[in-house]
Amino acid sequence: MNLTARPLRLSTASAGFDAEFKARLHWSADTDTAIEQRVADILADVQRRGDAAVLEYTRRFDGLAAQSMSQLELTQGDFKQAFDSLPAAQRDALRAAAARVRSYHEAQKKASGESWTYRDADGTLLGQKVTPLDRVGIYVPGGKAAYPSSLLMNAIPAHVAGVGEIIMVVPTPAKGSVATGGTGEQAATQGERNVLVLAAAYVAGVTRAFTIGGAQAVAAFAYGTATVPAVDKITGPGNAYVASAKRRVFGTVGIDMIAGPSEILVLADGTAPADWVAMDLFSQAEHDELAQSILLCPDASYIDRVQAEIDRLLPLMPRAEIIAKSLNGRGALIHTRNMEEACEISNRIAPEHLEVSSDEPHRWEPLLRHAGAIFLGAYTSESLGDYCAGPNHVLPTSGTARFSSPLGVYDFQKRSSLIEVSEAGAQSLGLVAAELAYGEGLQAHARAAEMRLANVPPMRESS
Structure with missing residues (x-):
């Protein structure tokens, strides 16, 4: 050619x-309207029927005729076996890459991911409490188009952040399935598992994993099923169906970005x-x-x-x-x-x-x-x-770097403000708060502040 x-x-x-x-x-x-409608239908079906819908779509799209979700769950033993089966050069490369990615994100956590407090002159304590998310879901492209590097870049910062559970989904389509261009009618019980991806899950510390993909996997993450636990945030790349599904479930769960x-x-x-x-x-x-x-x-x-x-x-x-x-x-x-x-x-x-x-x-x-x-x-x-x-390779695209950042430890943490007002502080802050609250017509707000003053004034009308 x-x-x-x-x-x-x-x-x-x-x-x-x-x-x-x-x-x-x-x-x-812009997403194809047919894709948008199909994704909406899948999300609603998984939300309604849970595991049964996930099994049906996995059979239809990936050609995996599993009878139960347990047949689609990967174990820590699967991860270890995959890692041990790799040539020494690949094992060493995974370890070296993971070590550098972990080192960078540990430095990132120290720089921006710690709680802090201070007290002002009247003894009022102010600060920020940084806590990790409880559970995150990582979507990893599977089959022949598999990216172990993406798994490292998503799982390791979550691990460094202190996330309690890291759940991975990775489609493993059978040969000839819809996902690989075929009919999806064969009764395969195990699709094409990428050994490097499973080995990367071992190195990165993934908690649980399921061989499902597509919009149905995103729906399972967002809403939870009897088997797949609902997560707080979904990260990782996918095809147009995955991107559309992530966009639709945002608000129910957090997402990283639409790449x-x-x-x-x-x-x-x-x-x-x-x-x-x-x-x-x-x-x-x-x-x-x-x-x-x-x-x-x-x-x-x-x-x-x-x-x-x-x-x-x-x-x-x-x-x-x-x-x-x-x-x-x-x-x-x-x-x-x-x-x-x-x-x-x-x-x-x-x-x-x-x-x-x-x-x-x-x-x-x-x-x-x-x-x-x-x-x-x-x-x-x-x-x-x-x-x-070492730095994360999950990056903003399409000009969004004007206002967004690479995936990092901060994406797997949340921040709570800490406020402890002293008795002395309540005297000065209460006057300020009451004045503004009366101005907004919110007397209960104003009165709550005034009741903590040493000399409580009569309640006023809003200005």
Whole structure:
């Protein structure tokens, strides 16, 4: 197959740049109405029938004809057996990645996840109590498209936060099932379990796990069944059905985010090898056809060299067809006036992954305000962040890095305010509160504050 990848070439000096740039960035998060309706039906059915509905949908979509939920539950023994079955190199890699991810999130907890209090001059105690969630649900894509790295990135910060129970769901579709493009009519009792995912669950400390997926798994997490316990929050990526279900159950439970297609933005000053940058663009393009890879660079000749490397390297890629469609449909190579302008455009994009491919990355980092993760220097490939650098790889997409953050320990904690007003403090604060409460027409609020004053005044009319 003779594939070519020609990302859109743009120049900020062009009169039509803004319009072309905006069109290239556009991605619609609108969900197919048929998917929305199907998901709504599944959620309602699981809420009504519980385990029976989960079993029915697992049989229909994954081809697993289990007679009871116990046949779909994984045990700690399954996790240990999977880990022990791996080659030594994979066991060591899992341990090393998990150790780095754990170390980073432990530091994050110390920096922002501890309770604190102080007393003001009149002896009033104020503060914040930080407590972990009781139970969280982690959705892990299963079958052949399995991501043990995603399990580590979701389970480890929950574990570090002190979450009591970490429940995992991972679909294990049988060959030929609806989930894998077949009929889903066979009577399989065990689908395609990914050994690396189960081994990662062992390393990360997952409490319980079920081989279910789709909207029915999200519904089981949100509402609970006789077998699957209801959780406080659901995290982890999934397909359009999973994303739609998470959106619908938000409010009943918490969710991490609704993720869009993967993104990478490379700010290059022309000092890094062009083939490194080309491969970094490939690293996100290979995810799916809607992934977005963009290069911003003030050196036009360097952009030419990157395009030449794209041409040379593409035929060598096993996922070349996906890469080509992604780069042709959503990729861009943008010539900027200078690096300062490149940084300004980067802030407009607010990318999921931002590489600063420069020999002086710390010169440009202070100019960068919006990104899920910033990778500094030519040796810091985005793929290291995906697997083992330490920071979380669950990142905001589609420009939401303007107002949201990577998944972290703080997503598995909640904060309660602590207030203990002293007798002296009640005298001054009571006057303030009463004045404002009367102004709002809430006499009971005002009177509750006034009754604690040493000299209780008569109740007034609202102002």
